[in-house]
Amino acid sequence: MQMHSLAFDVSHTLAGGLVLISFMMLYQDRLYSLLNVFALHAVVLSLSVAWQAFVQDAPHLYITAIIALVFKAIVIPVALHRIVKQLGIHRDIEAAVGIGPTMLAGMALVALSMVLMLRVTADADPLAREDLAFALSVVLLGLLVMVTRRNAVSQVVGFMSLENGLVLAATGAKGMPLVVEISVAFSILIAFIVIGIFLFRIRERFDSVDVSALDDFRGERR
């Protein structure tokens, strides 16, 4: 099973890389660099998806890989760059929680996801299992990004890295029906249409998309 172990190693590396990049996202304090890191994230994702497609020789996964590459690695970062420029958001991200604690929390989360996933009995093949573990940690890290960053763009980025985690999991699941990939793409599309609409509308009314500027109303006035 040379082949298999190789497959295992490669996918393992890629997934691990994904987690690593998520960590990198955690300590970005410049908006542009965050976007770049995210682009990298997407690239690695698409690589791993492609690798999965090759291993499971499931051609439809290549589509997913391409979608990931095109949309997440190229289109969106560029778009967000634009937005940042147009709206003249000042470039650095104010973090709600300091970098250090964030990193520690990230570690803890990864550990947690490992603990949870390695419980899974091995009859689900190790490949899937490892993948799941990484996917879970990527999801959690993405969420962490959303939680610890103050402005909307970085939150959107966090959300998308979260979805990358999902894609990783989905592709890791052998023979998962097409439904899911479509739905993933579909949800991403919708997400971006809607976000686009919102940025546009919000643009109409405020000059920043900083969510906390949105939040000054917060339901009822005190």
Added chain:
Amino acid sequence: MSAHSFDAVAAVLLIPIGSAALLAALPGYRLTARLNVVASLATFLAALSVFVIDRPPPGPYMLIDDLNIVFIVLNTFVGFTTSIFSASYIAHELETGRLTPVYLRFYHAMYQTMMFGMNLAFVSNNIGLMWVAVELATLTTVLMVGIYRTHAALEAAWKYFILGSVGIAFALFGTILVYMAARPVVGEGQDGMIWTLLIEHAARFDPALLNVAFIFLFLGYGTKVGLAPLHAWLPDAHAEGPTPISAVLSGLLLNVALYALLRFKILMAANPAAIAPGPLMVTMGLVSLVFAAFMLYRRRDIKRLFAYSSIEHMGIIVFAFGMGGPLANFAGLLHMVMHSLTKSAIFYAVGHISQIKGTQRINRIRGLTVTHPALGWGFVVGVVAIAGLPPLGIFMSEFLVVSSTFARQPLLAIVLVFGLLLAFGALTLRLTSVAFGEPRGSKASADASYVPMFAHLALVLGAGIYLPPPLVTWFQHVARLLG
């Protein structure tokens, strides 16, 4: 005959989506509004037809069983009545110019799309498909919440969208995990997502995986059910959107998410090694109930008030299902149906009220029973019903929940009763101030159709006194199904 019945299912799906396309194309709000009503009625009839003709065998995508018939019929019915209400409501919105015909077209199209999404979620036998449907419904409602494009509306929609999509992500992750758990047993591909197959083999799934999956699903769909502390989107979405949408959100969308939750609860229950979903649901239910009850006291916006009361009732329902057992499950189902009917009725009333008074601020509305007797007393009856007073339906379900719980888990019942009393106090406090006292605000007569409101209230009243035996046996069967 299965051909016919499949037609019924198809009709439930095709009518809305078709009419959605049509509505998107057609100009002129009178026509579209009428068409909207007609389409909803047609859907409702199609749903009813499921009773008379025998059911199709569960296919790879579609499934009709006792459980989801309850939901489908309820859904289509409330959808229908709401469309009637929305016709008169939207007309007024046009006059006041809060909506332009363009947005209106969009509105009606979205309305039908949403109905489609919800029905799809109900009939789908495939957890992936169900997920897609739920998300479709959610996203459409997001757009409709933002339709007024006011500062507040956009913000509410944005909040709804962000929190909603996190929920989406969780639910999807959970779904994937379920598939992973199912794959070694059921086999790869399509089958790994067909609910009927899953439930058959659930006993042999990997419990650890299933546990994680359930937590994600619970949080994912729980976000849409509006369980505290995942509820944050709910009050604002209810308050800032058009009132018909608030009615649909409270009356239907929450049920959709709840339905998904129940499906997976059954799945979990089928696996002895996995954690019992009960305690989780009970805890979250109680938390939501008590939390919402406290929140009710400080509300100044009438729609937000009832949004929180929706959270409270969802808490009760989830609690009931969490307790399990024939009585509690029966109560939960009954409570869900009653809540949908009552709450939408209340929102109809509130819609007209806020249109007449031109505000949603509670302290600007006084003495409704003096100025608008029909509307005022309808509102009173609605609130009395939602507060759980007899002889209205919710009393029966609350009676069953509390009494059956107290015999089994006295402490839980105490907490439950405490929450109920709190919420009751808050609601009646507002009720007395809104419905009675010296009238305040405009006394303009309402050109509104009270038919939907009073229809719902009549149903609730009837159910509180007399439940037809077939309905009962059916509910009891479903209750057993829920374990």
Added chain:
Amino acid sequence: MLLVLLLAPLLTGFVRKVKARLLRRQGASIFQPYRDLLRLLRKEVVLAENASWLFRVTPYVTFAAIWVAAALVPTFATGLLFNWTADLIAIVALLGSARFFLALAGMDVGTSFGGIGSSREVMIAALAEPAMLLIVFCMALVAGSTQLSTVANFMASSYVGLRVSLGMAVIALIMVALAENARIPVDNPATHLELTMVHEAMVLEYSGRHLAMIEFGAFLKLLLYVSLIACVFLPWKIAVFGTGALSYAVGAAAYIVKLAAAGFFLALFETATAKMRVFRVPQFLGAALMLGLLGTLLLFVSRSF
């Protein structure tokens, strides 16, 4: 019944006489009360403008109620024909209704004095009644009845013996009696100094025959209480129902003696003590209440051994 009618003023007269004598005064004859009544009867009635029918009815009602009550208390012989009509509680209640109407009458004319009188009267009554009930309870516990004849019979029968609790009860009863009859130290029947009077203030507006009725009622009440104490706590020589005429005679004689003694002691007490402030009355009656309760409890103890 007639007997009590005849005796009542005599007792009062006697008390007054003794008091006078104790104060080294000549004092009016002991038949003075009869004369007073007759005089009042002959006088015309002066009625305030806005006195209502209630005001005019009250004297008769009060008088009747007290009379009936008095008639139900065995004087020198037990087993009166009708004393199963009402037991001690009922008698107390009858007095209560008398007081109720008097108090109303006090309010009727709408002068502030009437108000003072009524309000103080009801306050005293409110405190006196619980004490009374406890005394009744104590007695009933000993005699196993609230039926006066039965009680008297039981007490007359030798084997009662002397009991602490009974002692307490009798003291309490005397205190209550003082309060109820508006005697010193609770109230002073002789005074007309506004701030101190209770009963007199209440009947201030009455005159002529009405006043006569009320006065007469007061006499009766005094007699009632005295004979109550007599028959319950010192039932010596009281004639048991159905025994011969001789025992009746003896009983009658004994009764007269008892009355005289009681009257004497009352007078003595009244001259010896001073009237207390109205708001010390609660303590006074509270003491009575405590005594009653204590008596009852002690009774439990003594019974249990």
Added chain:
Amino acid sequence: MPPVVLQMACIAGLLGLAVLAIILSRSKAATAVVYGATLALSAIALTGAIRWLLGDTTKPGDLVLPIGLPWLGAHFRLDALAGFFLVVVNLGGAAASLYGLGYGRHDHAPYRVLPFFPAFLAGMNLVVLADDAFSYLLCWEFMSLASWALVMAHHREAGNARAGYVYLVMASFGTLALLLAFGLLAGPAGDYGFAAIRATQHTPYTATLVLILMLLGAGSKAGLVPLHVWLPLAHPAAPSHVSALMSGVMTKVAIYGFIRVIFDLLGQPGWPASAVVLFLGGITAAMGILYAMMERDLKRLLAYSTIENVGIIFTSLGLAMAFQANGQKLAAALAFTAALFHVLNHSFFKSLLFFGAGAVLTATGERDMDRLGGLIHRMPLTSFVVLVGCVAISALPPFNGFVSEWLIFQAVLQSPELPQWALKIMVPAIGALLALAAALAAACFVKAYGVAFLGRPRSVAAETAGEVDRFSLAAMFILAALCLLAGILPGLVIDALSPVAMQILGSRMPIQVNEPWLSIVPIAESRSSYNGLLVMVFITISASLAVYFIHRFASHALRRGPAWGCGFSDPTPAAQYSGGSFAQPIRRVFGTLAFHARDHVEMPAPGDIRPARLRIELHDLIWEGMYEPIAAAVGLSSEKLNRLQFLTIRRYLSLVFATLVTLLLVLAIWS
């Protein structure tokens, strides 16, 4: 037609009437039609109930309707207990309807009263008949709801909204308590039928819990201290004939609930329970009447005195429980009968008094005693019947109030037979408390009557008052007559009550009709006996004798002159004794303890022409010590939680995130 069916038919009629009333509520004739119909219906129901009670009640009539809980159906059962309370309910209902025929005409918004009045009556009837937990609670809460609507009838007047709110919350609190009690009784299987509950043997734990819950549930409806706070707010707020129903009848329905569950369903809770009930009853009686004494609003005063009477009834029930627990059947029957008798009596005179208050309200538009006075001249008939009511409620012979209290005292006198020392010592003290309550009640009604009806008018309204319409008078006179009858012929009533005692306790008081001269003998004649009739006769005889002699021999001369008043005739009616000043001695005695009462005299400085003022400061310690803190706590916590409404999206996300992580951690640790 079997009795139970007859009753249900009447109830159905009432409900139908309610719907009809909604339809024609705006029309002129509505008032006459509705009250006429309710009068007829409750009269029919009343006769039916009486015939049932006097007939053979050993075979209760059952009726099951296919409504309510689907798998159970709605059970209705007419037994002796239900029969008796039906009498109470429908008697009150009939009287109130008759009164309403006249009183309702003055109502400015009849459409807020008419639909709910029959519904309220129907609700009370249904509660009494219901025979399974669900229908019982349903009807119970329906009753509360209808009465709430009636309380809100005059929703524009200040304070009524608050009254209605407090009432509704307390009512639902009570209902939830009952709900828990029934949940406990029904058990996990959930067999809610009373028959099933009766059949099962309950553990002491269950019994204790149920007793507590019943005291909370039924007690809050009946007005046990400290759950009474809603009562003096809500009862006066309603239209007077409704107040009469709420005070005179609805509290009795609550007592019915207590009897039904504790005595009938639960069986015997044991003597400590009885001690609790006794204690609560005594406290309630004393506190209630003290509150009443301090009150200057006529209807509120009546409401408080209702609390007192409820206390008396509960005390007597507690005695019955104590005796029953020790197997002293006869004494138990005595106490129980006394309780029922008092229930009946109180429904008589309390309705009567509320009618009177309503009459005063219609005549003068005033409820504040200190603005009334001298009405006895302007409304002689009303003031006569009200006087009867006052005498009756003050427990004075020869009226009915005295008889029931006399019976209770007789029961108290039985207490030495009790084996438990706690009870031995407690009962006399409670008895003294009752005596105190009785005396204070007399004082209180001297005050009420004296200030409102006697003296000189204190306001123009009181001066220009006129007699009320004949319907109201008829209703009041009927009740007054009933008070007298029940007072002088108690034996008949006691015998009529015996089947109830038989059913509940399995024992009864000795038959009274055979006693000579219709006197009543609870235990034995040697112990105690009372004859209302003879007392009545004697009093009349001696009074008439006195009158005869006086008018035979004394002078008839009579002169009207100014009031003497020790030569100081008051300048103005305002100088009369007012309610507050009348209560002053008692306030001085009890007030400082019970209300932290303070009198502040504001003396103007010499040369200052301001009048000196006396300000009386009273504290409702229960309200301030118990309810306000609760309200404050709720307010505070909701304020704290309310911050969650104003978070940023990011914080909300962190909430979600936190929840997720916690759950995952739980999972990681737990499984």
